[in-house]
Amino acid sequence: MKMKMLQKIIVVISITLLNICIAFAVAAQDKEKCLDGNCKNGYGIKKITTTRKDPLRFDQKPLRKGLLGVPIYTYYEAGQFKGGELNGNGYRFDLYFSNTQFEEELGRLIKANIPLVPNENQYTWFEQGEYKDGVLNGKGFLIEYDNRNSVPIRIREGEFVDGALTGQGIKIKFGMFGAVKDSSGKFIFKRGKIFKGLFDKDICKECTVTEKRAEGEGSYTGKDITEYLFSGWVIKDYVVPSSGVMYMSEGSTRQRELYEDLNGYAGKAEKVKPYRALFIGGVEIAKVAMTDQPVAVRKVELGDGAVYTGQCDDQGKPYGFGIIDDGHGNIYEGMVDNNQPNGYGLHYALVNYYREKPAIGGRYVHGKLIYGAVLSQAVDPMVVLGGVDDPKARTILLPDSRDVYTGPFTKITYKYDAKDWTYSMSRLESGNKINGMITDNFVTEGKTEAERKKQRVIINGMVKIHDLVVGDVVVVEGMASPVINKSHGFVYLKNNRSLIGIADIKLSKYNLSDFDKPCNMCGGTGSTSHIYQRKPEQVTEFFYRTEKIVGDFAILTHQVLDKRTVTKYYLPETRTQSCYTCNATGYLKNINELRE
Secondary structure (H helix, E strand, C coil): CEEEEEEEEHHHHHHHHHHHHHHHHHHHHEEEEEEEEECCCEEEEEEEEECCCCCCCCCCCCCCCCCCHHCCEEEEEEEEECCCCCEEEEEEEEECCCCCCHHHHHHHHHHHCCCCCCCCCCEEEEEEEECCCCEEEEEHHHHHEEEECCCEEEEEEEEECCEEEEEEEEEEEEECCCCCECCCCEECCCHHHEEEEEEEEEEEEEEEEEEHHHHHEEEECCCCCCCCCCCCEEEEEEECCCHHHEEEECCCCCEEECEEEECCCCCCCCCEEEEEEECCCEEEEEEEEECECCCCEEEEECCCCCEEEEECCCCCCEEEEEEECCCCEEEEEEEEECCCEEEEEEEECCCCCCHHEEEEEEEEECCCEEEEEEEECCCCCCCEEEEEEECCCEEEEEECCCCEEEEEEEEEEEEEEECCCEEEEEEEEEEECCEECCCCCCCEEEECCCHHHHHHHCCCEEEEEHHHHCEEEEEHHHHHHHEEEEEEEEEEEECCCCECCCCCEECCCCCCCHHHEECCCCCCCEEEEEEEEECEEEEEEEEEEEEEEEECCCEEEEEEEEEEEEEECCCCCEEECCCCCCCCCCCCCCCCCCEE
């Protein structure tokens, strides 16, 4: 009986608490109070308590949480109202400390039409400009503060549409110890990043970014650049040694030094000759020593609706840096040869942005991605890098689109931590890759493949499964086929069969050469080459110049991308094409199995 009474009491208390939470949430939702003036159709100041999305729109930051986990947020609107919404010149802000006396003082200033001035000791964030239906539309600015240290964190200034930077603008992200005041009260930019250019919904579509660090500064210029992550090509003129910002732990994890982290922009920015850098999810995976482009960019029809726009040789063939649009929303941007991706490049969907789409890029050979990365479609972006480490390794393309690759292969995963803006790295595989498959993982049991083959015991032509090595030829049901891969206890054969649940296997009389014979024309590479001499041409060469900006709240000095037209002369080039003798396979004989 007592137990039942206790259960009833617990149920009553639970229901009561739930009702309190619901009532609290309903009461908190969109509660507005006009502190002074006319907040309907006139000039006034209004206090808003809401459960809607946080009005602070820095890269869509998550909603702040209130009591009992109920999302509540309090901020203020002041200025010209029409229909209960800000329309015309006005302000929005959040107070660091709020009390009745200070709210009355704000009301007095607004009533007297005295402009409000942002202050790092009074406001958590402060927004001012031209408003339409409660959000910035027109010229304006927004500043966010670190109140504990009395310094700004971010500034946005420029043209706004629906509350987001759209048009010419500037975004500033201050690093640790990144701002100090001069004698006039303006903040001088010391560390951090300055984004300047053409924006669309807070994304910098055509942007130059200047990064100031504890030592030195540098710049990069590109498209679709966000405040944190970006994927694509940029022209960059500086490097930061990895030891200056991050270090690798024994567990292969990127760790932060207490005094040198990503937020602080510490470390030394070393100036280098401008180069193109390919980023996937913020990770630089390629560096191409090329920043110029031809004065006359050409368009070439590739068939089936596909169009190439970019560099061409003197015969009008796509060659160099350009963009291939397949006509269906898929875009490739990067190095091109013979109408195909060849070199470093990025493939992505044109209509979306990185949080909504996967971006794939890296090193291509005749249209096939052999080394690269993919930005996964996830809440916490993950960058997977895979492919080769040795550029001299041999790569051959098969008709079935698999890569035939001989050489060292490494696959790494970077997982992005949105909270700390860092990556953790883990190595997945390492070894050799043949026929598109990993054939040599980490050395097991202290034996290399050569040692294993030398030490194994063969009885009546039979050998233990675990003693097989890649290149052995075995017999299964009267048919001989080479071993092409060993992984996690499984043995894979060239005839698409695998050896599972077998202790011993018979070795064949055939050798590996009986199945594969390299092509004499291309030497097993699947391609032939010739020397090509390009004619001199006029090109636009990019360089950086220093520009100083004196804004309303900060004095900024940054690098601006500029250009000049010069005549460029080319050295003889070695160009490749598919081998017609072996149909680009690299083999005159390519047999999967033979009868024993």
